[in-house]
Amino acid sequence: MRRQALHSQEMVPGDDAPLPTAPDAEAVRSASAAGGAGTVVWHRDDLRIGDNPGLAAAAAETDRVLPLFVFDPAFYGERGMACDARIEFLHDCLRDLDRQYRDVGGAGLTYAHGDPLDVLERFVDAGWDVVATATASGRYGRRRDDRARERLGVRFVAGDGLVRDADRPREGWSDHVESWLAAEPLDWDPRSVAIERVGSPVDPDRMSDAYGVDSAKTDVPIGGRGPARERLRAFAEEIAAYPGSISSPLDAREGTSGLSPYLRFGCLSVGEVHRHVDERAPDGRGKSMFVSRLFWNRHYTQKLLDWPGWLDRAVNPVYEGFNSDRHDPGLVAAWKEGETGFPMVDASMRCLRETGWLNFRMRALCASVYFHVLQQPWRIGADHFYEHLIDGDAAINYTQWQSQCGLIGRPGLRLYDPRKQVRDQDPDGEFVTRWIPELEPLPSVHLDAPEKTPLAVQCEVGVRIGETYPYPIVDYEAARSEFRERYGAVFDVAAARLGDEEIARRASLSGGVEAARSIAADRGDPDGAAGDDAGGTAQTGLDDFE
Numbered sequence: 047m048r049r050q051a052l053h054s055q056e057m058v059p060g061d062d063a064p065l066p067t068a069p070d071a072e073a074v075r076s077a078s079a080a081g082g083a084g085t086v087v088w089h090r091d092d093l094r095i096g097d098n099p100g101l102a103a104a105a106a107e108t109d110r111v112l113p114l115f116v117f118d119p120a121f122y123g124e125r126g127m128a129c130d131a132r133i134e135f136l137h138d139c140l141r142d143l144d145r146q147y148r149d150v151g152g153a154g155l156t157y158a159h160g161d162p163l164d165v166l167e168r169f170v171d172a173g174w175d176v177v178a179t180a181t182a183s184g185r186y187g188r189r190r191d192d193r194a195r196e197r198l199g200v201r202f203v204a205g206d207g208l209v210r211d212a213d214r215p216r217e218g219w220s221d222h223v224e225s226w227l228a229a230e231p232l233d234w235d236p237r238s239v240a241i242e243r244v245g246s247p248v249d250p251d252r253m254s255d256a257y258g259v260d261s262a263k264t265d266v267p268i269g270g271r272g273p274a275r276e277r278l279r280a281f282a283e284e285i286a287a288y289p290g291s292i293s294s295p296l297d298a299r300e301g302t303s304g305l306s307p308y309l310r311f312g313c314l315s316v317g318e319v320h321r322h323v324d325e326r327a328p329d330g331r332g333k334s335m336f337v338s339r340l341f342w343n344r345h346y347t348q349k350l351l352d353w354p355g356w357l358d359r360a361v362n363p364v365y366e367g368f369n370s371d372r373h374d375p376g377l378v379a380a381w382k383e384g385e386t387g388f389p390m391v392d393a394s395m396r397c398l399r400e401t402g403w404l405n406f407r408m409r410a411l412c413a414s415v416y417f418h419v420l421q422q423p424w425r426i427g428a429d430h431f432y433e434h435l436i437d438g439d440a441a442i443n444y445t446q447w448q449s450q451c452g453l454i455g456r457p458g459l460r461l462y463d464p465r466k467q468v469r470d471q472d473p474d475g476e477f478v479t480r481w482i483p484e485l486e487p488l489p490s491v492h493l494d495a496p497e498k499t500p501l502a503v504q505c506e507v508g509v510r511i512g513e514t515y516p517y518p519i520v521d522y523e524a525a526r527s528e529f530r531e532r533y534g535a536v537f538d539v540a541a542a543r544l545g546d547e548e549i550a551r552r553a554s555l556s557g558g559v560e561a562a563r564s565i566a567a568d569r570g571d572p573d574g575a576a577g578d579d580a581g582g583t584a585q586t587g588l589d590d591f592e
């Protein structure tokens with residue numbers, strides 16, 4: 047059975063938790079009676095004490111804060127859709143957050159376990175207020191936060207650069223983010239507040255034991271602010287090399303910032319990263335390209351804030367269920383295992399499973415081949431990425447998947463050719479043979495399409511395509527043309543749907559509702575005339591955020 051998604055509507059967390067809800071009500075009551083109640087700061091994906099909107103707001107209003115992290119059973123075990131390596135990374139970040147509080151003279155972080163609402167209720171009943179930093183989440187997190195607000199009066203403090211409560215969030219959006227990035231960090235004075243803690247029987251080690259967390263991944267970064275700051279400092283010094291390192295899967299591992307897991311868990315704020323690079327990194331193309339990526343981070347996160355359906359429904363209803371009738375578990379399994387017969391895809395998928403990270407280009411390639419060539423349902427692929435990525439971020443992962451697959455219905459769909467990617471990004475076959483050692487003996491000139499290697503060469507080097515390594519699992523050219531035909535056949539109808547106010551809003555394009563409407567006007571045909579060039583090879587850059 048496939049794992050239940052965290053964001054699914056039906057999820058009921060906590061019903062099979064192997065640990066009791068903790069700390070218990072009595073422990074909370076007696077700690078509160080001893081020193082009086084103040085404000086609980088409920089940490090979620092903001093695992094830092096600096097530049098933290100929720101914490102800064104609490105510290106400004108009270109002289110007693112209690113930082114709390116609740117281990118939610120929904121994120122663990124079979125239903126959690128998080129690989130053990132991501133959980134271990136989270137646990138590193140939590141130990142580090144505990145240290146951050148102790149380093150400024152506080153008692154540390156209180157750990158709890160259970161349905162967050164049940165845990166928070168114990169504090170509210172004992173007289174505490176609760177504050178949290180607002181975040182963009184899917185249906186599960188949204189429902190949890192709505193209930194926390196309504197039932198317990200939890201206050202969510204915005205400050206992440208996203209536009210909330212606006213009728214048209216995309217109007218003036220870039221200016222808004224730019225001025226947010228230029229703002230001063232949210233400081234607070236640790237000497238002005240007592241940082242309290244309630245003893246609890248749970249901590250990261252106990253959670254790992256209880257849920258059997260034991261990662262087999264390798265080369266995974268250590269979580270926490272120290273490693274994050276070190277990575278940021280080193281990257282800023284080498285930023286000039288960034289543009290040349292982005293596309294190759296080998297160069298990117300050291301040449302891009304590697305900050306994504308730290309941003310995902312909030313060890314660093316986006317603003318802090320921006321400030322450091324702005325002040326310390328040399329001006330040039332590397333710096334401006336990197337800063338544009340920080341905008342993309344906010345852009346894709348804004349999309350999820352604008353419409354939670356990104357996680358489970360095609361943004362353009364015309365593409366809902368596309369490829370579902372062709373679902374072939376054998377093709378999906380081959381893609382997940384790195385056994386498709388397309389070396390760049392297979393090397394990337396094995397690398398993802400083993401290390402939990404891939405550069406942007408290879409993520410896009412694997413998503414493209416999965417949806418456009420193997421023609422499989424997008425969400426199964428997106429869930430697999432989400433499970434294995436250490437930086438697995440619901441907002442970015444699922445919106446990127448839908449964009450890469452072409453589910454928005456805008457022109458400029460990009461189809462990646464896995465053989466060209468070998469020739470362009472790995473001409474010596476270093477990446478491919480690192481992850482597919484069975485191809486090591488093959489001369490690198492054959493690594494883009496091993497099935498075309500002359501039999502005499504195969505015999506000579508002892509690699510038999512079809513035995514040592516699979517033939518391509520589908521005929522690339524035929525599958526691609528078939529996809530283009532199927533996709534193109536409904537493209538004009540899909541483009542027309544972008545003219546609907548509701549669809550235009552949920553698409554959350556960088557140009558807002560107007561941009562969606564103009565696609566509908568230029569390319570849409572509600573009566574469904576086939577767009578024979580739709581899904582063509584147009585290579586849009588990402589500078590328009592798609």
Ligand SMILES: Cc1cc2nc3c(=O)[nH]c(=O)nc-3n(C[C@H](O)[C@H](O)[C@H](O)COP(=O)(O)OP(=O)(O)OC[C@H]3O[C@@H](n4cnc5c(N)ncnc54)[C@H](O)[C@@H]3O)c2cc1C
Nearest residue numbers: 302303304305306339342343406409410437438439443446
């Ligand atoms: C199908 C697919 C799924 C993805 N899933 C995720 C995910 O779950 N989590 C995630 O953080 N990124 C995701 N990305 C975006 C991107 O691949 C990663 O952010 C990047 O590879 C992380 O490495 P880095 O920190 O060294 O990146 P850098 O190039 O150093 O970029 C710095 C930061 O900018 C942001 N960023 C960079 N590229 C993008 C982008 N295209 N979209 C949005 N933000 C971006 C990230 O926060 C990143 O950490 C996905 C991309 C694709 C195509």
